[in-house]
Amino acid sequence: MADRANQSFWLGCALLCVTEMLCAVPTRVQAQTAVPPMQAALPAVQAPAFPIVSDARLAGDSRQTRFVLDLDKAVPFRAFVLGDPYRVVVDLPQVSFHLPTGSGTAGRGLIKAFRYGLVLPGGSRIVFDLTGPARIANASVLDSANGQPARLVLELEEVDQASFAQLIGTESRSQPRANVADAGATATALPPGTPPAIQAPAATTPAAPPGPPAPPDGRPVVVIDPGHGGIDNGTQTGEVPEKNLVLAFAQALRDRLEKTGKYRVVMTRDDDTFIPLGDRVRIAQKQSADLFVSIHADALPRGEGDAQGATIYTLSDKASDAEAERLAEDENRADAIGGVNLTEEPTDVADILIDLARRETRTFSNRFARLLMNDMKTAVHMHKRPLKSAGFRVLKAPDVPSVLVELGYVSNKSDMGNLISESWRSRTADAMARAVDSFLAKRIATAAGPRPETKTPARAKP
Template identity: 80%
Template sequence: MVGPGFPIATDARLAGDNRQTRFVLDLDKTVPFRAFLLSDPYRVVVDLPQVSFHLPTGAGTAGRGLVKAFRYGLVMPGGSRIVFDLTGPARIANSTVLDAANGQPPRLVIELEEADEATFARAVGADSRMQAKPADSGPAGVPAIAAQGGLPPALRPPSTTVAVAAPPAGGPADSRPVVVIDPGHGGIDYGTQGGEVPEKNLVLAFGQALRDRLERSGKYRVVMTRDDDTFIPLGDRVKIAQKQSAALFVSIHADALPRGEGNAQGATIYTLSDKASDVEAEKLAEAENRADQIGGVNLTEEPADVADILFDLARRETRTFSNRFARLLMNDMKTAVHMHKRPLKSAGFRVLKAPDVPSVLVELGYVSNKGDMGNLVSDTWRSRTADAMARAIDAFLAKRVATVGGDKPEKPAAPRAKP
């Protein structure tokens, strides 16, 4: 849907060659924006107020000149982003918004020129000293995304903001365990695509189904890292779980194999490990860990406490809890859904790195497999799988629920400071 007052982008195109490339975005009204460069890999990022992108199908998948490809979407309620993947170092020679004139609509124009490494590095350094955030927000709400039109209602991004549950103000403290559900990807990060429905929509629909199932029991306070089509950086997802003192963090994804690499099928459950359990797990973790680069997050602004967090990841107690839940989850899920031939794996997923929150990442299936994709868009399959996962969560948190208001519930201890 189109929010009231949101600017609408109707077309986008590239022109030029490997020395000079121009990007033009047609809009229905002028907008403020900010454009900046990022390195490793070479990228140009354009931040805008929230925009409803009604671009032609496939827009951005084919590059030209200095641009390999570009992607676009919501990065937070009120803010949209366009990210250009470059073929090499370049500089922003000109960037402007043109008013409507001579029968042409308002246009955002970005002109790029080939540059040497030193010029590019100086430009990135100047940009990194500025706070990288979207331009001034427009009205609140969530725009329709490109190619969204014919999706089933359950797979359309709802018009809500990111949900972070909180106890009622002024009432007694809510002592129920907190379960954080983390639908992967979102906004500008589409995830894998095995057809008309991108991964970000599939996993959001499932995450909402699991949330609803857990909330009906009344046993837990459920927090969603995202409840709409918003991009959430990986580190922020982890921080949500820590801020909420979560008893459990469940990240939801859907995998895919490139063409020519077989036809894997079934659900897989991952826990954190410094060393991947196999090559496929390692490749998947590398792909998922690139989400911040896909979204154009400036990774040079990593918090100073990262070193201490990484040190604390080795804490055996939290990993023991995570592995225990993964086994419970596998046993319940295999009674309801088809599991991968190796259903339990491990790798270095950034989103699992909360040092004091038991965490798993569930790949519901392979969007590259016709059978799995059919399941992922099925309301019946979604409900059955959410029920199985809820049973595992019940079993894992049974002691915590039983001891609310009594003995201290079972939970990993807070990590000790680095010596």
């Protein structure tokens, strides 16, 4: 009783203090605004502590083109050219892009368009699509001076194909250049070796002494792959890009599966980071995954009509229809959007063991796709052709049953309303979790003892 009385006394004091504070500073309370429901439902992806990019401009013509980037402080960078298609890549330390909506969609001179974003923790990237072969004539940074922001300046110059071929593999690093208004301004160049996008901070705490080994986890492993991320926004018809929509859904599905305690759930990305397609596949293989689910949201190009509903894709050498083929081509370009193709394809695909594993895995993938369709159609609207197939690179692990789920079309008003709805995400995640339960029920029932560290290519799946 005494404890309850004390709690009541202190609670009353706290409420009295809060009331006095509210009365004393009414203007501060009135100035606060609530976070819009759509923003609250989606994950925050920017860290305000990083250097801020506030503007970007293009100038010049088809022979010489200049790109200028405004920042709140000078940063080191490196720039290099790539072919097939013609591109220029600029790597920076991690920055926050606060550019106007639509920046990069319109080009000028030698630059058709450019994309920007986080390419992995600690590094940002800008990728320029070129109209033809070009070289980096100048790459420099200017410190802020006389009220003008710090600037990154990139100057491109038209060259012939032979000259361009000699440039591939070379790079330009930050070069200090005097500001017109401040001849003493300098910029720090990157140290040779590791580019800024893949530098890691030094460890600051000693490693803990090794303890007894943890008991093996025999639960099935489910890998959830939110598509796109970082520099790759995915499709976008409104204010919210696909990469944010699918990350919010993937996190809801992860939470729903982890709540059961029956699975070990692994995310290929849990923030706004660019992950190459090959790395997504390798994550699933390294984790000896029992199931791989890639989450996306489609969009029809303007002028191609309207489409609605969720679609489930499995891997096929031949696309089931023209739309599936178009979508697979778009998704498989993600590595090119990142600037450097890091995907390593298997070289000996004719090997008989891998071939047998592929066939068995495709059988299990198709089985899960049918289970998933049956559970999802009880909760959400499905596309008129809910099961399709195409050559998605992200589904090509030969030993992991894999599907790619297009949750809906961001180009459709009704589907977009669903994608930003927390209740719709919860309902759809529940339906997908039921399908996972059905698919892995046998695996759960027979799981005993430690999971093998390695598995043969033809190991049977549920």
